[in-house]
Amino acid sequence: MVVIAQSHRCGRPECDVSKTGVCVEGHTPSESCPFFGQATDDTLDDFEDEDNAESSDAQQSVEPTRIPLHSGEALTPAEIDQFLLWKPARFVTIVGEFDSGKTTLICCLYDRFLRGSFAGHLFAGSRTLVGLEKKSHHSRIDSGRVAPDTLRTSLSDGLTYFHFSLVSSEDLQARVELMLSDRAGEQYQKARNNSDIVSQLIEVKKAQHVVLLMDGSRIADPIHRSGAMQSVRQTLRAFLDGGALLDASRVQVVTTKVDLLAAVPGKQVLDTQLEQFRTGLQNDFGGRLGELSFWEIAARDPHGGFSPAHGVEQLLASWCASITTAVTRVPLRIPLSTEFDRLLSRTPMGDLI
Ligand SMILES: Nc1nc2c(ncn2[C@@H]2O[C@H](COP(=O)(O)OP(=O)(O)O)[C@@H](O)[C@H]2O)c(=O)[nH]1
Ligand SMILES: [Mg+2]
Secondary structure (H helix, E strand, O other): OOOOOOOOOEOOOOOOHHHHOOOOOOOOOHHHOOOEOOOOHHHHHHHHHHHHHHHHHHHHHHHHHOOOOOOOOOEOHHHHHHHHHHOOOEEEEEEOOOOOOHHHHHHHHHHHHHHOOEOOEEEEEOOOHHHHHHHHHOOOHHHOOOOOOOOOOOHHHOOEEEEEEEEEOOOOOOEEEEEEEEOOHHHHHHHOOOHHHHHHOHHHHHOOEEEEEEOHHHHHOHHHHHHHHHHHHHHHHHHHHOOOOOOOOEEEEEEOOHHHOOOOOOHHHHHHHHHHHHHHHHHHHHHHOOEEEEEEOEOOOOOOOOOOOEOHHHHHHHHHOOOOOOOOOOOOOOOOOOHHHHHHHHOHHHHHO
């Protein structure tokens, strides 16, 4: 840093007035010189360097308080916690084996909302647009694929959530922040026989709706049918016994890819087996849950026989429907001694007193 007394420096580089006190132009007093007190180009550079140093110091001190922009990728559990500080959200946990159709279900929802309103709701934004776009890319023509497909969810991706901010088409003030979970099916397969893994599935406890997918392509095949049904039954039992599902949990057993069941040989036998399976689940587990219901979807029929997102509309409507719980209001009975306190009784909060 260059220390020059502001009052003694001169704008002319050849003038030594700051050292000798003599003005090179011969002005007496030196203060009468028009260059006196001005900065030379050199000293200006020095001051600029100093200013830059100061501003970079200031920048550094500002750095930690900067608010990072959202990446738009699927949200991690830590990011979900951050989100919840800002707004409440409704959680839907989608559980299913590898290839059962979890990611396609989320992608087809996104696809429907890109086209307009769906299930009485409009898309009002998402914190995970980049993630949704990446997942949906393989289902689009510009991906270069001959048939729509879904990007594979890997075990190392862990648990992530896709966010849909939706408003009711009838009441634009009625908004719901929907968080749909996405996790590799292998982890759910392991959890069926391992209660330690069940306790790590935080998304199941947290959910307002737990969706258990039953893979329609395995149901369509007589060799794999019984195994597919058994895996749903075992998952339900493991989640209940492991404490991940409670007596208030809402569980929706959803048969996916029902387009593959339409023309299956022995359809009547299949329908009877499915009916027996559902009755069995209801008898064995219905009483231990808040709700156990059965649904059928064809999120994406590659042959177009079923309309896109077949059956998903009703499922989405059930997730968005307001969950009414009977709340018994207990009056607080606070003694209101001052007129200022009594103001509260004249507000909408008044009936709590
Ligand atoms: N026929 C048919 N195939 C589907 C349907 N939904 C998904 N698939 C296919 O099933 C495969 C697995 O789907 P994916 O969503 O990746 O399953 P995930 O592993 O559970 O996430 C993909 O090849 C999808 O194209 C459907 O409704 N009908
Ligand atoms: Mg997946």
